Amino acid sequence: METLVVDHPLVAHKLTTLRDVRTDSPTFRRLADELVTLLAYEATRDVRVADVTVQTPVAPAHGVRMAKPYPLVVPILRAGLGMLDGMTRLLPTAEVGFLGMIRDEETLLAETYATRLPDDLSGRQCYVLDPMLATGGTLAAAVQFLFDRGAVDVTAICLLAAPEGLAYMDKVFANSGRPIRLVTAAVDDQLNDSGYIVPGLGDAGDRLYGVV
Ligand SMILES: O=P(O)(O)OC[C@H]1O[C@H](OP(=O)(O)OP(=O)(O)O)[C@H](O)[C@@H]1O
Ligand SMILES: O=c1cc[nH]c(=O)[nH]1
Ligand SMILES: [Mg+2]
Numbered sequence: 001m002e003t004l005v006v007d008h009p010l011v012a013h014k015l016t017t018l019r020d021v022r023t024d025s026p027t028f029r030r031l032a033d034e035l036v037t038l039l040a041y042e043a044t045r046d047v048r049v050a051d052v053t054v055q056t057p058v059a060p061a062h063g064v065r066m067a068k069p070y071p072l073v074v075p076i077l078r079a080g081l082g083m084l085d086g087m088t089r090l091l092p093t094a095e096v097g098f099l100g101m102i103r104d105e106e107t108l109l110a111e112t113y114a115t116r117l118p119d120d121l122s123g124r125q126c127y128v129l130d131p132m133l134a135t136g137g138t139l140a141a142a143v144q145f146l147f148d149r150g151a152v153d154v155t156a157i158c159l160l161a162a163p164e165g166l167a168y169m170d171k172v173f174a175n176s177g178r179p180i181r182l183v184t185a186a187v188d189d190q191l192n193d194s195g196y197i198v199p200g201l202g203d204a205g206d207r208l209y210g211v212v
Helices: 009-019 025-043 079-090 137-148 163-172 204-209
Strands: 002-005 049-055 060-066 072-077 098-103 110-116 125-129 153-161 180-187
Touching: 009 025, 009 153, 009 180, 025 079, 025 125, 025 153, 025 180, 025 204, 072 079, 072 137, 079 125, 079 153, 079 204, 098 137, 110 137, 125 137, 137 153, 137 163, 153 163, 163 180
Parallel strands: 002 180, 072 098, 072 125, 125 153, 153 180
Antiparallel strands: 049 060, 098 110
């Protein structure tokens, strides 16, 4: 998986506050929203556009518009929902599909409880949103869903990633022949025995929406 760690002082500043255990839920939500917009700016560098000409008050000007089919943005519920507004602010014409996935806290295996995606994704650029890439089980399953429906171009945007998750993605998709990109604010040190990213930021879903 091609991985881009966005090296920017504003990204580092916002991520540091997100990590801070004293940051409350409203602030965490706002920062996650701001951070995804900064990451999305890099993640959409290759978004498809088509040439157009517009008339300025002075003369014709050559430019570009987003090409059809428009990109598909896929937040992974629940925590990925906290990244959706920040993404669609940058890509207002994107369509949105949903995947609901939860990781079993004992086995760390991802289970899918909801899918709402177009049946045919051939030719679509897909952007998966999930704040945390830990063991990689959730992201691998999400990318496989998109591949199974014909997607060939998948970019994941994660606020934080663990080396174990990157290695797992490389292992699972080694022979897929389809490129996968990851854009993230940081690759942390490791996972702990409970599968949490260290130092990480804790449980992203709980910090966004509360413990359920
Ligand atoms: O890489 P993995 O080991 O699969 O772990 C990462 C997943 O765990 C978290 O979701 P969680 O299962 O806590 O669900 P939630 O978003 O509803 O909190 C996170 O948002 C990822 O989806
Ligand atoms: O550190 C982690 C790992 C998985 N899910 C989270 O929300 N946080
Ligand atoms: Mg969670």
